[in-house]
Amino acid sequence: xxxxxxxxxxxxxxxxxxxxxxxxxxxxxxxxxxxxxxxxxxxxxxxxxxxxxxxxxxxxxxxxxxxxxxxxxxxxxxxxxxxxxxxxxxxxxxxxxxxxxxxxxxxxxxxxxxxxxxxxxxxxxxxxxxxxxxxxxxxxxxxxxxxxxxxxxxxxxxxxxxxxxxxxxxxxxxxxxxxx
Numbered sequence: 001x002x003x004x005x006x007x008x009x010x011x012x013x014x015x016x017x018x019x020x021x022x023x024x025x026x027x028x029x030x031x032x033x034x035x036x037x038x039x040x041x042x043x044x045x046x047x048x049x050x051x052x053x054x055x056x057x058x059x060x061x062x063x064x065x066x067x068x069x070x071x072x073x074x075x076x077x078x079x080x081x082x083x084x085x086x087x088x089x090x091x092x093x094x095x096x097x098x099x100x101x102x103x104x105x106x107x108x109x110x111x112x113x114x115x116x117x118x119x120x121x122x123x124x125x126x127x128x129x130x131x132x133x134x135x136x137x138x139x140x141x142x143x144x145x146x147x148x149x150x151x152x153x154x155x156x157x158x159x160x161x162x163x164x165x166x167x168x169x170x171x172x173x174x175x176x177x178x179x180x
Contacts (some may be wrong), residue, residue: 001045013030016035017072018079019031019035021079027080037121044052046118065084071083088132099118099122
């Protein structure tokens with residue numbers, strides 16, 4: 001649950017940066033979709049966490065914050081390329097893998113259901129990001145109302161704690177410093 005929350009929070013923050021920095025309409029549309037979908041996903045995750053007695057983070061972890069700072073320092077095409085390739089494509093791949101593992105390993109049926117609900121949106125985000133990164137126009141840029149999650153700036157990847165994202169007891173956190 002914490003990994004999903006960190007992903008949502010980082011994605012929302014990175015998308016807000018993108019809204020202000022990019023000059024590309026496609027990137028702006030993508031960023032707005034990230035804000036809309038991840039805000040919805042976070043609300044649903046918070047409701048589930050509250051019902052399970054789990055406290056979620058309220059801001060991106062240190063790794064995500066450092067990546068957001070690096071991203072914020074970029075301008076123009078460099079910004080767009082970094083945001084779309086790392087946050088758009090790379091981190092959605094990592095989040096997709098995290099969600100697949102959470103779906104398989106989660107013992108809590110409510111968490112399994114939430115992961116199953118948000119996974120198609122992550123897949124949609126990945127497809128959009130690939131299309132934008134490769135220069136293709138994307139017609140799926142409108143918000144579909146589905147919730148989703150990913151992370152931008154720093155992904156939930158390479159974590160030895162990936163399987164802990166399915167933990168509803170709240171024990172997956174290591175004081176906000178766990179690797180994503």
